[in-house]
Amino acid sequence: MNSNFYRLVSVVVLGLVIPATVFAQADSTEPSLGDVARALRKNKAAPAAAAAPARPVIDxxxxxxxxxxxxKKRLDGKLRFSLDSSGNDFQVSSTDVTCSLSFSSKATSLLSNAYAPQELPKSELLKLDGPASIDGDALEVSVHxxxxxxxxxxxxxxxVVRRDETRSAQYGSARLVPAAETTKLTxxxxxxxxxxxxxxGSAxxxxxxxxxxTLGLTxxxxxxWHWAIVAAKGSPPARSNPAQ
Structure with missing residues (x-):
């Protein structure tokens, strides 16, 4: 009976020990929390080290x-200008940007008036005429x-004609003139x-x-007073294209 009792106890002990050993072996294959944390820190440090290379020490x-x-880097970053052989394309380039401009000498001006005013020739200047008047402080010239x-x-x-301010006296219809004025030789x-x-304007x-x-004179x-047209500017008549 004692042998049967010991045999039963042995079976019970083996039944308790074997599952614990198997569980311990299975559990030992999984990493611990400390290992997981160290692995994460290591993975974060590696990209940071690769992105920020060590700067050389200047001595x-x-x-x-x-x-x-x-x-050398400063010279490489300067603007470079180039013009093609036809003279119509102008390029500006640098390390960061490239710009190309095209133009034509036949293009008309973007202004409303395509012709810059020119000096009228004397023959055309003589054809300008008309009266002038003063209205308050403004000079008005009517030009044909x-x-x-x-x-x-x-x-x-x-x-503006200056007045002769020589001293004289006026008595009725008679005018007294100083003797010095009558003795002038020149x-x-x-x-x-x-x-x-x-x-x-536009004529x-x-x-x-x-x-x-506005005159600006009183x-x-x-x-x-007298006036005269001494110069003028305008645009010549358009040239008619000859028949093809």
Whole structure:
């Protein structure tokens, strides 16, 4: 009976020990939490080290080489300009951007007026005529364009005649003149005031246009003045294309 009892106890002990051993062996194959954490830290550190390479230390031995490398990179980053053989394509390039421009000498201006004003020839200038008047502080010139040019601007010489301020006395219809004035051997005249005004407008051929400009002068009713058109600018008549 004792042998049967020991045999039963042995079977029970073996039944308890064998599953524990198998469980321990199966459990030993799985990594621990510490191993998992260390593996994650290692994986994060590897890309960071690859993305940020170590910078070289600048010292007396490699200082000249570093300066040369920086100068080379600066020269490589400069703008480069080039023009093709036809002279119509202009290119600008650098390490970061490339730009190409094309142009034609036959293209008209983007402005509303394709012609820049030109000086009228003397023959056309003589065909500009008309009266002028002063309205308050403004000079009004009515110009008749008898030529073929389209006038855009006229230059007017405005002259104010200076008064003779020689002292004299007026008694009724008689005027007393100093003796010194009657003994002059030469005729002397004072200079007059002449101002140039640039009046802008548009006077087509065979039309009359009034140009206005502020004088900036104060004139009395009895003060004498003169004016003249001394220059003008405009555009010549369009050239007609010959028949093909």
């Amino acid at each position: 007396n031995e490699n200082f000249d080489q570093v300066v040369n490398d920086v100068e 364009n008898g030529g073929t040019w389209n006038v855009k601007e006229i230059t007017v010489g405005f002259t 005729s002397e005249k004072r200079s007059d005031l002449t101002v140039l005004y640039h009046l802008k 087509a051929p065979s039309s009359t246009t009034t140009f206005h400009e 004139l009395t009713d009895d003060q004498d």
